[in-house]
Amino acid sequence: MTAPGGVERAFARSAHDRLAEHRHDAEWFAARWAAPDAAVVVVAPDEVAMDGDRLRRVPAGEAPPGERVLLGQSGDQMQLAVIVADIPPDLGPERVRSAGSRLTADEAGLAVHAVGLANWHRTHPRCARCGTPTVVAQAGHVRRCPACEALHFPRTDPAVIMLATDAADRALLGRHPSWAPRRYSTLAGFVEPGETLEDAVRREIAEETAVRVGTVRYAGSQPWPFPSSLMVGFFADAESDEIRVDGNEIADARWFSREELSELVAAQALFLPGIVSISRWLIETWLRGGHQGHDS
Ligand SMILES: [Zn+2]
Structure with a gap:
């Protein structure tokens, strides 16, 4: 692939x-x-x-x-x-x-x-402050309140999306309960108030799979304005292997070796996210060995 x-x-x-x-x-x-x-x-x-x-x-x-x-x-x-x-x-x-x-x-x-x-x-x-209808300003990039003069700027909601690898360089992929059968992707979740991106990566992986993560490395980002997300991508080094899925946000999660994932995809026994997605890019980068996991 x-x-x-x-x-x-x-x-x-x-x-x-x-x-x-x-x-x-x-x-x-x-x-x-x-x-x-x-x-x-x-x-x-x-x-x-x-x-x-x-x-x-x-x-x-x-x-x-x-x-x-x-x-x-x-x-x-x-x-x-x-x-x-x-x-x-x-x-x-x-x-x-x-x-x-x-x-x-x-x-x-x-x-x-x-x-x-x-x-x-x-x-x-x-x-959002006084409820008055606002007017558009600054060539569409601001809304101004004519009553209280508050300026409102377009919001962007950061979400982390991450590919964790273990010491054997296997990748952790999961599937959401609502997804089509056999579709797997990287884990993801929204950043909470007062939280660093790195902490959000560790928290989301722990919540969804109980896997512990140490080093987290920024990989790239993708605007996803449907309605207002920015997907911030990371590679993460797992420090534990045992998976316990929450059954709620994630229905199943597994470790995949490169060979295993490539074979499953070739046999159409497993489906990856679409071409124009940062999750796919993270997976493809790992398949090429470009993720520098565990300080390799
Ligand atoms: Zn106002």
């Missing part, structure tokens, strides 16, 4: 310059929308307008009404988006999670940026 080229590309970087320094300048932003060649991406919560395998670009003057957002700039192209409640059928709406694997890395970065904002705007129409 070789690593598909798209796995790392799809989440490891986001190519557009976000131009945050221009978000305060309403005049500058209006001029970008009025430019004769302005073209915009149309996005709704969880959906994006597609043109085959590419993001659809609609001339700014023909875009449906909605919240105007500055995504940034890639090369010479200004990246603008409009957030709507529902994308008109003739613009080719598609769920980002299914379209994402066909997009280029640059376009995937634009899509998750835009959809993350769309999801946040949908669920945060009122001031």
Whole structure:
């Protein structure tokens, strides 16, 4: 099993310059929308307008009404988006999670940026402090309360996702009770208030499998704005082997050697997570021996 080229590309970087320094300048932003060649991406919560395998670009003057957002700039192209409640059928709406694997890395970065904002705007129409309806500001990246002047910023919820290996370099994979049979993946969970990422890795593995973990190494991250997660990936060195699953968050967990996992996948007796996921990338990296487990 070789690593598909798209796995790392799809989440490891986001190519557009976000131009945050221009978000305060309403005049500058209006001029970008009025430019004769302005073209915009149309996005709704969880959906994006597609043109085959590419993001659809609609001339700014023909875009449906909605919240105007500055995504940034890639090369010479200004990246603008409009957030709507529902994308008109003739613009080719598609769920980002299914379209994402066909997009280029640059376009995937634009899509998750835009959809993350769309999801946040949908669920945060009122001031969290005083309840007054808020207004959009700073080119779509802030909501301001006209009553108490509070500024509200898009939220991101960190989650840890980790591949633990034991002293024999076997990997710990588990399956959620709701998943299709024979599907296994890395363990994951949300970070709690006041907790470091490393402690979250150790706590989640202990809660779900009773395996103790020592050293934790950062591997990479993936925005997952469905609705607002950032998946932070780690490799972890297990210091114990015995597994006791909680039966609640995890139905089964096992240690797999590289040979065993490769054979099971080849025989379609076990299914791994999708190509465009950090869990798959962690597994593929371990299969190649690139995880540097136990200080190897
Ligand atoms: Zn307020």
